[in-house]
Amino acid sequence: MKILVVSDTHRNFAVLDDIVNENLDADLIIHLGDGENEARDIHNLHPEKPMIYVAGNCDYGMHRSKEIVTVSGYKIFCCHGHNQNVHAGLEELVEEAKQNDCKIALYGHTHLHRTEVIDGVYVMNPGSPDSPRNHTEPSYGIINISSDGEIRMSLMKVKKSAEPENNA
Numbered sequence: 001m002k003i004l005v006v007s008d009t010h011r012n013f014a015v016l017d018d019i020v021n022e023n024l025d026a027d028l029i030i031h032l033g034d035g036e037n038e039a040r041d042i043h044n045l046h047p048e049k050p051m052i053y054v055a056g057n058c059d060y061g062m063h064r065s066k067e068i069v070t071v072s073g074y075k076i077f078c079c080h081g082h083n084q085n086v087h088a089g090l091e092e093l094v095e096e097a098k099q100n101d102c103k104i105a106l107y108g109h110t111h112l113h114r115t116e117v118i119d120g121v122y123v124m125n126p127g128s129p130d131s132p133r134n135h136t137e138p139s140y141g142i143i144n145i146s147s148d149g150e151i152r153m154s155l156m157k158v159k160k161s162a163e164p165e166n167n168a
Contacts, residue, residue, distance in 0.1 A: 001072045003028045005141035007080070007108025008128035009035035010058065015129045015158060016042055019140050020049075022159070026142075028071060032108035032126070033080030034058045056080040056108065066096075072145040074103040081107035081125070094118045104143070104151065113139040115153040122151050129158040 004026035009016045016038045020029065029049055031039040033056025043051050055063035057080060066079040077097040084093040086107055097105035104122045112134060113127030126141030138158035145151055 001028070001145040002026045003030060003071065003076075003143040003145070005030045005032065005106055005124060005126045005143060006129060007032035007034065007126050007140075008056070008111050008130060009038050010128070010130050011035070011037060012130040013038040013041055015138070017045075019129060019158065020046065023142070028052070028069075030069075030076075030078055030106060032056070032078060032106055033063075034108065036061045036063060052078055054078050054080055057082040068100055068102060073149065074145065074151070075101055076104040076106060077102035078106045081109035086110055086125075090118060090123060094121050094123065097121050097123075106141075112136060113141070113155045115141070115155060122153060124153050127155065 004023045020042055029051045031053045033054050036059045039053050052067050052069055053063055054067050055065050065083055069076050077100055086093055086109055093105050093107055106124050111128040111132050114125045116123050124141050127139035129138045129140050132138050139155050142154045142156055
C-alpha cells in the first residue's frame with residue numbers, strides 16, 4: 001500500500017498536480033490542509049483515487065479538522081496540526097493519536113518536514129511543496145505499508161519543474 005502525503009500547498013495547483021502525476025501508483029492521497037481548492041481540483045481530475053482531506057488554519061470550506069482512516073490494518077490520525085499545538089511540540093498530537101488507537105500520526109502546519117517514531121507512533125510531517133520554512137527543501141511524504149505490515153515513511157524532494165514560474 002502506497003500513501004501519498006501532502007500538506008500546505010497554499011493554492012499552488014501546479015506543484016500538487018506534478019506530485020500526484022509522479023505518484024499515480026499511490027493507493028491513497030492524504031492532504032493535511034491549507035490547500036482545499038487544489039485538493040478539490042486533483043480529486044476532480046482523479047476521482048478513482050481515494051483522497052482524505054482535513055482542514056487547515058487557512059481553509060474555509062466544510063472540512064473536518066481531523067480524520068482517522070484505517071489502511072492495511074493500521075489506524076492513521078490525520079490533522080493539520082494547528083489544533084494540536086504542533087509548533088510547541090508533538091506531545092498533544094501523539095497523545096491524541098494514541099487515544100484513538102492510531103499507529104500513524106500525520107500533520108502539517110509547520111511547513112517543516114519530519115519523520116520519527118514517538119512512543120510507538122509513527123509521526124510524519126511531509127513539509128510543504130510550495131512554501132517550506134527554515135531553508136528546508138520543498139517536500140512531500142510517501143508511506144509504504146508492506147504486505148507483512150512493515151511501515152516505511154519517506155520524505156521526497158519536489159522536482160524543480162513543479163515550482164511555479166515567476167511571470168514578473
